[in-house]
Amino acid sequence: MRISFMNLVKTAAVVLLSYTVVAGLLMPVPRLEILNETIRNLYFHVPMWFSQIVIFSVALYHSLRYLMAQGNSKISLKEKQKIDLAAYSAVTVGMLFGVLGLLTGMMWANFTWGAPWSSDVKLNCTAIGMLMYLAYFVLRASFTDEEKQSRFAAIYNVFCYVLFVVLIFVIPRMKEFSVHPGNGGNPAFAKYDLDSYMRMVFYPAVIGWICLSIWIWDILRKYREVLLFRSLQD
Amino acid sequence: MNWRNAFVLAQKESRSEWRQxxxxxxxxxxxxxxVFLIYFSFRHVEPILWSGLLWLALLFGSVDALSKGFLQEGRDRHFYYYTLIGPIEFLTAxxxxxILLMVVLGFxxxxxxxLxxxxxxxxxxxFACILLGGMVCFTILFTFMxxxxxxxxxxxxxxxxxTLPIAIPLLAIIISATQKTMIAHSFGEYSNDLLFLSALNILLLALAVILFKYTWQD
Structure with a gap:
């Protein structure tokens, strides 16, 4: 078997996520008030957001590539469409992981903070970030010309990513109060109670989920390529 | 980048606005x-609410004022500009x-x-600094979008x-900064907000300038 980057990613996703599910549910965790056993959600909720930002970065990379290639007549139309589909699929997968992150977070919050949705800076900022990326799909849908659709989607994606980073990493740290660790003066996980057992699961879980998101992205991208080029042949 | 061209175009815009x-x-x-709608719904407005309502009025005013500009011009006018000037000059103009329109409208x-x-x-x-900074922020965002x-x-x-998803966090920061001008007397209290607002303005402007040239060809 040829060892390619994607094969490594797939193997890592299978191995690390099987480990995460088994070890995440069976390994010892610190006994803490309020959190109790729900602390195991750390292996599922937090990696969703890591994967989302990684996959949005993939989308940014492909959008930038599209904008570079767009004026270049040496690159074929088919190649450009492939780059655009890569960016589009990455945004779709990013949204999927965002929804999963919100759902796991709401479940966790329901048991620890008493309600699925509290008016926390970080919650509100992520919700707004998701709305920004939803607008990406609306923008795409409103163009009929394919070349213009790809170009303007790429432009908006670059704009959106920069503001998304400001929204997620800068604004929550400016506010005085937040219930999330590492924000609003709360200590981050490193200082918190992430003991050595939890680290042994948490770091593999993060890498595993990121690999899974890349895997899903790869399949979606190829699926959309097949759909597009088959419809062109007919 | 030819500043004179940009200036002439901006002049033309204001002249045609004045004619209609x-x-x-x-x-x-x-x-x-x-404002009348707000007045009749609330009659008396608490200071905390005042800043929020002012910025909402400004936000919806600017959606209306700034979105019409490009939609009215249409495709043919765009082709005409395309033959005359470059993208950066056009954006600057x-x-x-x-910004002139928004300052007049905001004031x-x-x-x-x-009243x-x-x-x-x-x-x-x-308050004047925050008002100006906020208006410029909205203008860049709305013009680009x-x-x-x-x-x-x-x-x-x-x-x-x-625009609205991006405008919500901006609005939250601007409103809380405006509220501080109602109680505080020292500049230190909102220097952080002002710094953030100016940094955001520079960021938005840089993004708009870098990305605008890709929207230029039809």
């Missing part, structure tokens, strides 16, 4: 109606004109607010869909 005064009049009337809305709902601000200098929406040839709702 009815459109500008409609914007002013819209501002009057918004539009921004200059839009007018503020006057109406003072009907009072003026709870203590630190007028800081209305270009994207206009090229799709679809309705104005697209402008709102693209």
């Amino acid at each position: 005064r009815s459109i500008f009049g409609a914007l002013l009337l819209y501002a009057v109606l918004t 539009k921004l200059m004109y839009n 007018f809305t503020l006057l109406l607010f003072i 009907f709902l009072g003026f709870p601000v203590v630190d007028i200098g800081a 209305s270009v994207l929406a206009a090229r799709s040839g679809k309705s104005t709702t697209l402008v709102s869909i693209l």
Whole structure:
């Protein structure tokens, strides 16, 4: 078997996520008030957001590539469409992981903070970030010309990513109060109670989920390529 | 980048606006109606609410004022500009004109607010800085997004869909900064907000300038 980057990613996703599910549910965790056993959600909720930002970065990379290639007549139309589909699929997968992150977070919050949705800076900022990326799909849908659709989607994606980073990493740290660790003066996980057992699961879980998101992205991208080029042949 | 070309285009924009005064009049009337609506729904407004309502009035005023510009021009006018000037000059001209329009409109809305709902601000200098910074922020954002929406040839709702998610956090920061000008007397209290607002303005402007050239060809 040829060892390619994607094969490594797939193997890592299978191995690390099987480990995460088994070890995440069976390994010892610190006994803490309020959190109790729900602390195991750390292996599922937090990696969703890591994967989302990684996959949005993939989308940014492909959008930038599209904008570079767009004026270049040496690159074929088919190649450009492939780059655009890569960016589009990455945004779709990013949204999927965002929804999963919100759902796991709401479940966790329901048991620890008493309600699925509290008016926390970080919650509100992520919700707004998701709305920004939803607008990406609306923008795409409103163009009929394919070349213009790809170009303007790429432009908006670059704009959106920069503001998304400001929204997620800068604004929550400016506010005085937040219930999330590492924000609003709360200590981050490193200082918190992430003991050595939890680290042994948490770091593999993060890498595993990121690999899974890349895997899903790869399949979606190829699926959309097949759909597009088959419809062109007919 | 030729500043003279940009300046001439901005001048042309304001002149044509002046010739069709009815459109500008409609914007002013819209501002009057918004403030009146707020006045009749609340009668007496607490200082905390005052800043929020002022910025909401300004936000919806600017959606209306700035989105019409590109949508009215249409495809043929765009081709004409395309033969005359470069993208950066065009953007500069539009921004200059839009900022002027927004400052006039913002000042007018503020006057109406003072007239009907009072003026709870203590630190007028800081308030003026925040007002100006916020308006410039909105102008850059709306101008850029209305270009994207206009090229799709679809309705104005697209402008709102693209801008409002980004406008919400901006609005939250601007409103809380405005509220501070009603109690604080020292500059240190909102220097952070002002710094963030100026950094954001520079970021938005840089993004708009870098990305605008890709919207230029049709």
